[in-house]
Amino acid sequence: MTRLLGLAMLVVALLGGAVPLGGGATAYADDRAYADDLAYSTDGAPPRAVVERRVIGTSVRGRPIRAWRLGEPGKRRVVLISTMHGNEPHTRQILTSLRDGRRIRGIDLWVIPTYNPDGLARHSRRNAHGVDLNRNYPSDWADLDGNYESGPRPASEPETRAVMRFLRRIDPVRLISFHQPLNGVDTDTKDSRFARRLAWALRLPRTRLDCGGRCHGTMTGWFNARFTGAALTVEYAAHPSRHRMTREAPRQLLRVLGARRVAR
Ligand SMILES: [Zn+2]
Numbered sequence: 562m563t564r565l566l567g568l569a570m571l572v573v574a575l576l577g578g579a580v581p582l583g584g585g586a587t588a589y590a591d592d593r594a595y596a597d598d599l600a601y602s603t604d605g606a607p608p609r610a611v612v613e614r615r616v617i618g619t620s621v622r623g624r625p626i627r628a629w630r631l632g633e634p635g636k637r638r639v640v641l642i643s644t645m646h647g648n649e650p651h652t653r654q655i656l657t658s659l660r661d662g663r664r665i666r667g668i669d670l671w672v673i674p675t676y677n678p679d680g681l682a683r684h685s686r687r688n689a690h691g692v693d694l695n696r697n698y699p700s701d702w703a704d705l706d707g708n709y710e711s712g713p714r715p716a717s718e719p720e721t722r723a724v725m726r727f728l729r730r731i732d733p734v735r736l737i738s739f740h741q742p743l744n745g746v747d748t749d750t751k752d753s754r755f756a757r758r759l760a761w762a763l764r765l766p767r768t769r770l771d772c773g774g775r776c777h778g779t780m781t782g783w784f785n786a787r788f789t790g791a792a793l794t795v796e797y798a799a800h801p802s803r804h805r806m807t808r809e810a811p812r813q814l815l816r817v818l819g820a821r822r823v824a825r
Pocket of ligand 1: 739
């Protein structure tokens, strides 16, 4: 009987596209599932904040990696990236809320809510090759295994190459990479003053994210070494509230970035 029930739950989960968790909760249940492209309403009109959308590449399994441009072209360029690790899905809501809300003024903002769509679909940290994308960048790359599998060589993964290409084109002043669950903003970084302001604005503790020693092959490390702009990592806890992700954090971010929402 229990097995039958388990099987029935699995079928329901597969049909519904949700992943069953312990305690009967479902991941992504109210989170637009895996489909960032569902932002468009039934009449096909894009959200008002969106001025451009782009598929910047595809994952190992062929899923599109999507970027949306919000704000004002010509202003200071900022890129926000989330869910580089597929088992850290909540911060996507910050980016999709910015995208789906009112028009943004004051910065030229790009958001990539789902960097690792294959990992998100499987609720896995790594991509479909089993590679941790945040150890795959050609900056102090090292041959790592297990949870931090760094791939056969630097930039071996299509997801890594897509984002490298995109960042070279956009060349942002700021790049913020959202993760979970370490709960803090890395202030031991290239622009520590901005990192401190960001930690204060987001009501997160200041911390030092040193990968347990030295960081190898990370996106922020690669960006900070090669671009004039500054990249930094923001970590929320394992279960930030939906209100915090969809209401507070977007507002706090816009304010600290010198941007604002306008009525139309
Ligand atoms: Zn992460």
